[in-house]
Amino acid sequence: MKLSGLFNRLMSRIYPPRCPYCDGVISEDRLSCDECAKKLEVLPVCSYAMGGVPCLSPFPYDPPYSDAVKRMKFHRRPSYAPRLAAQMALIIAEREKTDFDVITCVPVHPKRIRRRGFNQAELLARELASLTEVPYEPMLRKTRDNPPQHKMNGFPEKIKNVRGLFKVEGSAPRGRRVLIVDDVITSGATLGACARALKNSGASAVSCVTVCGQRNK
Ligand SMILES: [Zn+2]
Structure with a gap:
């Protein structure tokens, strides 16, 4: 048995x-x-992030799908990532939305990675990249550890909370069509701020994909 095989076996015993x-x-x-599998309903949700950036999601933000993204993030379930990314890949293929050259993700502050152990958006993006055979490249950095968006009151506060929050760092988006991955889109302010930073750095087009979307947007 190869060492990586042994490692994977041990990991799947522990997790x-x-x-x-x-x-x-x-x-x-x-x-x-x-x-x-019998109950699974893929109801693609189309919504928009701030700035009119299109976002596609295989599921609405309702149980059991909303519970899946919460458990993945707060109860350390990295093994969900390939399974949820497969649903994202399926709706992208179904809708023939493969009009992107590179996949990136919404970054989290290093402080939160230390606490949580991983960035759930990055795990989803890496899995989606291997399924779609489009490269994953980190492109964005969070400039401050802002309070969570759900603690903000109303849309104007949410916009203020993400203003100037993301900087382009790492590989350059210039002239490329970028797909941004996150676990969920709610107000669309965070994904919109990421899209804006990428466009300001020369991305030719930006679109988003999340596990859960908001049905009434
Ligand atoms: Zn089940």
Whole structure:
């Protein structure tokens, strides 16, 4: 057995793959458990981030999909990432929306990565990149550890909270069509601020994909 195979086996003993929608343990080759597979409804949600940037999501922000993104982030479920990214890849393929050259993600502040262990958007973006065979490249950096958007009152406060928050760093977006990945779009202010930073640095087009979207947007 190769060392990486042994490592993966040990990791899957410690963190067995789980169904994102009910958290039950599943085998490595499954996207969900049998029970959830029967109920799984992919209802693509089309919405817009701030600035009119289009965003596609396989699921609405309702249970069990909203629970999946919350557990992934707050209860350390990195094994959800390939399974949720597969649903993103499926709707992208279905809608023939493969009009991007590079995939990046909404960054989190290093302080939060230390606490959480990973950036859920980055895990999703890396998995989506390997499924779509489009390269993943980190492009954005968060300039300050701002308070969470859900703690803001109203849209104007949310916009203020993300103003100047993202800087382009790492590989250059100039002349490229960029797809930004995040776990969820709510007000669209965060993704909009990321898109703006990328466009200001010369990205020729920006679109977004998230696991969950807002149905009424
Ligand atoms: Zn399940």
